[in-house]
Amino acid sequence: METGSAAPITEVSRLCKRFGTVTALDSLSFRVCRGEILGILGPNGAGKTTAIHCMLGLVTPSGGSIRIMGLDIARHRRQILQRVNFSSAYTALPANLTVYENLVVFARLYGRKDAREEIARLLELFEIEDSAGRLTGSLSSGQQTRLNLCKAFLNDPEILFLDEPTASLDPDIAAKVRTRLHELQLERGITTIYTSHNMREVEEMCDRVIFLAKGRIVMQGSPAAIIAQSKSRSLEDLFIVIARNGHLYEAVDDREAEPCGSE
Amino acid sequence: MWLRISAIVMRFFFLHRRSVARVMEIFFWPVMNLLVWGFVTSFLQELALPKTVLFLIGSVILWDVLYRSQQGITLAITEEFWVKNIINIFISPISVAELLGAICIVGIIKSLVTTIFLALLAFFLYSFNLMETGPGLVLFLGNLLLFGWAVGLFTMALIFRYGRAGEALIWGVPFLIQPVSAVFYPVGVLPLWLQKVAWLLPSTYVFEGMRQVLATGVTDMFKLGVSFGLNMVYLLLGSLYFGWMLRRVREMGYLSRMHLE
Numbered sequence: 001m002e003t004g005s006a007a008p009i010t011e012v013s014r015l016c017k018r019f020g021t022v023t024a025l026d027s028l029s030f031r032v033c034r035g036e037i038l039g040i041l042g043p044n045g046a047g048k049t050t051a052i053h054c055m056l057g058l059v060t061p062s063g064g065s066i067r068i069m070g071l072d073i074a075r076h077r078r079q080i081l082q083r084v085n086f087s088s089a090y091t092a093l094p095a096n097l098t099v100y101e102n103l104v105v106f107a108r109l110y111g112r113k114d115a116r117e118e119i120a121r122l123l124e125l126f127e128i129e130d131s132a133g134r135l136t137g138s139l140s141s142g143q144q145t146r147l148n149l150c151k152a153f154l155n156d157p158e159i160l161f162l163d164e165p166t167a168s169l170d171p172d173i174a175a176k177v178r179t180r181l182h183e184l185q186l187e188r189g190i191t192t193i194y195t196s197h198n199m200r201e202v203e204e205m206c207d208r209v210i211f212l213a214k215g216r217i218v219m220q221g222s223p224a225a226i227i228a229q230s231k232s233r234s235l236e237d238l239f240i241v242i243a244r245n246g247h248l249y250e251a252v253d254d255r256e257a258e259p260c261g262s263e
Numbered sequence: 264m265w266l267r268i269s270a271i272v273m274r275f276f277f278l279h280r281r282s283v284a285r286v287m288e289i290f291f292w293p294v295m296n297l298l299v300w301g302f303v304t305s306f307l308q309e310l311a312l313p314k315t316v317l318f319l320i321g322s323v324i325l326w327d328v329l330y331r332s333q334q335g336i337t338l339a340i341t342e343e344f345w346v347k348n349i350i351n352i353f354i355s356p357i358s359v360a361e362l363l364g365a366i367c368i369v370g371i372i373k374s375l376v377t378t379i380f381l382a383l384l385a386f387f388l389y390s391f392n393l394m395e396t397g398p399g400l401v402l403f404l405g406n407l408l409l410f411g412w413a414v415g416l417f418t419m420a421l422i423f424r425y426g427r428a429g430e431a432l433i434w435g436v437p438f439l440i441q442p443v444s445a446v447f448y449p450v451g452v453l454p455l456w457l458q459k460v461a462w463l464l465p466s467t468y469v470f471e472g473m474r475q476v477l478a479t480g481v482t483d484m485f486k487l488g489v490s491f492g493l494n495m496v497y498l499l500l501g502s503l504y505f506g507w508m509l510r511r512v513r514e515m516g517y518l519s520r521m522h523l524e
Contacts, residue, residue, distance in 0.1 A: 019516055058350065081355060086351075086354050088350070094274070094348050096282060098277075101273075101274075106351070108270030109357055111266055
C-alpha cells in the first residue's frame, strides 16, 4: 500500500450514535490514509452502515467528531460531499429515467455541465455502454449496480464509500467489477471505504480492515495480519467468531495503528 | 448553484416527457374537474341565476394552482423515497434550499401550463374569461402558489418524520384547507367561528377577491396584500419547521432508512 501522505484523509474520533436506548456506535475511532482501501466489517447491526452514513452527513452523531480531508463534516458537509461519492446495493437511480439521463442529472448535481465523454467512458468501463438509452428500471440488478458505480465516479471522487457494492452480482460480473474498481482506484488514487459480507472479496480488495461488533472496533489490521493474529484459517472464519462472540472482545482504538505514510 | 438546480429541473423534464400518467396529472384531472363544474355552472345559469355564478369556473382553475403547488413539493421529494434515490440526492452537494428552489421552478412551470390550458378551455366551452379578473390575476396566482408551497413544506416535514404512514397527508391536507378557504362559496356562509379561521388563510382572501372582481370589476389590493403578508409568515414558519424536522430526522437516522421502508 502506498499511502502517499502523512495526514489521514479521514479521521473519526470517539464517534457515538444512540437511537433511543440502542447504542449503534460506541466511541468509534479510526483513521483512513490517502489512497487506502479500508474495509469496515461486522455482522448485521454492528454499525457499519451507521458509521458510513455519519461520514456522509446522513445521520448526525450523538458525540465525537469526523474530519474528512481536514474538514469537519458537521460544519462543511457540502464541501466534503462535492469531493466524495457513494454507491450501495440498497439504493437505486430513478427507474423511469434512462441510464444516460440519470448520469446527466447526477453529473450536473456534482457541478459537471458537459459530462458526455466521462459518461461514455464510465459506461464502457463498466460494460453497460449498450444500455445507455434503456430505462434504468429495465436493467438487470447487476447492470443497475454497475450504473450506481458509474454515478459514484462521475465527480472523480477523492473518497469513495462502497456499501456492499457487489451484493447483487453474479460471481463473474462481481469479479469484473472488482477488477475495474481496483484499476480506477490505482489510476486515480481514490481512497475507498468498503463494506461487504463477502470475505474473499474483502481479502482481495482491502489494504486494511476494521471489525465492528456492537458499535465498537474489536480488531483492526491488514487482512493477512489479523488472520495470523487471530490464528483463524480465513477472514470468513474470523468473521463468524466475531459475529458470535463480539461482546467478548475488548474495544480497539484503530488510531493506535501505524500512522499514515509508513510502509 | 444554477447547475444543481437545473439538474433537478431536468430530472422532472425527463420524467414527464415519456410518462402518460404524469401528463394526465397536468391535464386530465384538472380538465375533468373543470368539465364537471363547468356543466354545473351552465345548469345554474339556465336557472337564470346572476352571471356571477361563473365564479365557480374561476374557483376550479385557481384551486388547481394551490393544489398543484402543494403536491409539487410533497410528491417531488416523496417520489425519491419510492424509487430509493433519496440517499443519492442527500449525499450530493445540492443544498436543501437549491432542491426546494428547483421544485418550485418545476411547480411554476406546471401550474402555468395547466392554468393556461384550463383558461383556454373555459373560454371556449363556457365563455368564461379568466382575464376578466384583471391585472390582479397574476397576484391571485402568485399568492396561491406561495400558499401551496408553505403547506407543502409543512406536509413534507411531517412525511419526513412519519415516513410512509404520513404519505396520506399529501392528498389529505389540501382537502382540509379547501372548505375553510371558501373556494366555492363566500366566506360568509361559514359558521362564525370558522370564518375567523378562514381569515387566517391566505387562500381565503384570493377566492373572496376573485369573486369580488367578477361581481364588481374591482380588485381589492388590500385583501391581496394581507394574503401576501400571511403567505410570508407561513412560508417562514414552514421553512423553519421543515429545516428543524430535517435536522431531527438526521439525528434519528430516519433519512438513511427511508428508502428501506
